């Protein structure tokens with residue numbers, strides 16, 4: 001393990017979450033066994049890749065996460081959507097949560113905590129329930145999509161609401177963890193969680209080989225790093241000979257990393273009051289910014305931002321042309337891809353994967369805002385509507 005801030009190094013230690021020397025964010029290095037081969041793996045989902053997941057797990061808390069569909073666009077091009085909405089609680093967070101909660105259980109913790117814009121909360125609450133752990137969730141008051149809040153309530157979490165943005169809750173959780181060793185933190189500054197999320201890269205590689213580009217929505221910025229880490233591990237072992245360019249996509253009103261990359265700055269300027277319709281990525285101070293920028297730079301990728309109108313248009317287009325329902329933050333990847341095509345730095349013939357991070361049902365309000373054809377009818381004469389349409393189109 002190595003601290004990304006001060007360079008402190010340690011043997012793998014599953015109790016270690018932040019740097020014991022400076023409190024910074026830790027990276028976990030994994031050397032896959034030289035015998036690693038996709039053809040020898042058994043089972044499906046995250047734990048199919050257990051040889052690659054750092055740590056010891058006497059007991060695994062799983063709800064059969066991962067193994068999500070990689071859906072090819074109906075245009076027939078080599079363009080794919082990795083639909084993370086198909087995870088047990090409807091987002092990619094479940095991949096990380098199975099590993100983080102299993103670590104918490106194996107290390108003897110009884111209480112877990114997370115700050116969240118909603119998806120981490122729902123996932124953490126479900127896995128805590130399955131593990132029999134007590135969970136506290138710190139949420140930005142009135143800023144969490146209704147489906148996610150409903151999930152957290154259903155799974156029995158204690159919900160602590162704070163005024164202001166997610167970043168305030170995130171800071172409070174880090175402080176709580178550092179000052180009160182009793183609680184296990186489930187956010188993505190916990191590097192063990194990212195060990196689960198990196199399996200997205202393993203699944204993509206096993207199914208279609210190496211894409212040219214992977215588009216990832218970026219909020220707290222752990223996932224883009226985790227996916228890059230997965231590809232890097234496979235390349236270090238010689239299973240693949242290159243890694244895809246990682247493209248981070250942020251919402252314009254919450255885009256510190258994208259702006260830093262675009263403006264060629266070493267570090268982002270944090271956003272005090274992030275605003276976007278994509279509440280899941282309404283984050284102004286991403287804790288993993290260093291890891292995300294490393295992933296982008298080392299993969300020779302880039303970052304881009306999209307505005308709320310582009311996000312909502314992408315959500316509609318994805319649903320109405322591909323039949324895939326994803327929440328606003330999720331479709332930032334598709335909105336980013338469309339922009340990259342428009343700007344001409346991605347070609348329609350490139351092999352591309354867009355990560356659709358969460359299910360549309362998470363945020364019903366966003367779907368209801370879409371233009372809809374809703375007609376009050378006489379139930380005895382439904383045919384009038386259809387015949388009228390046929391006449392109009394002939």
Ligand SMILES: Cc1ncc(COP(=O)(O)O)c(C=O)c1O
Pocket residue numbers: 091119120188217218219220221222223224280281327329330357358
């Ligand atoms: C649906 C969704 N997409 C994307 C993200 C961004 O992921 P990350 O925080 O790992 O950048 C989140 C949460 O942050 C999310 O809930």
Ligand SMILES: N[C@@H](CCOP(=O)(O)O)C(=O)O
Pocket residue numbers: 093115116117118119120121186187188189219220222280281
């Ligand atoms: N969108 C996230 C924000 C927290 O991210 P995390 O990956 O650090 O837990 C959420 O769903 O809460």
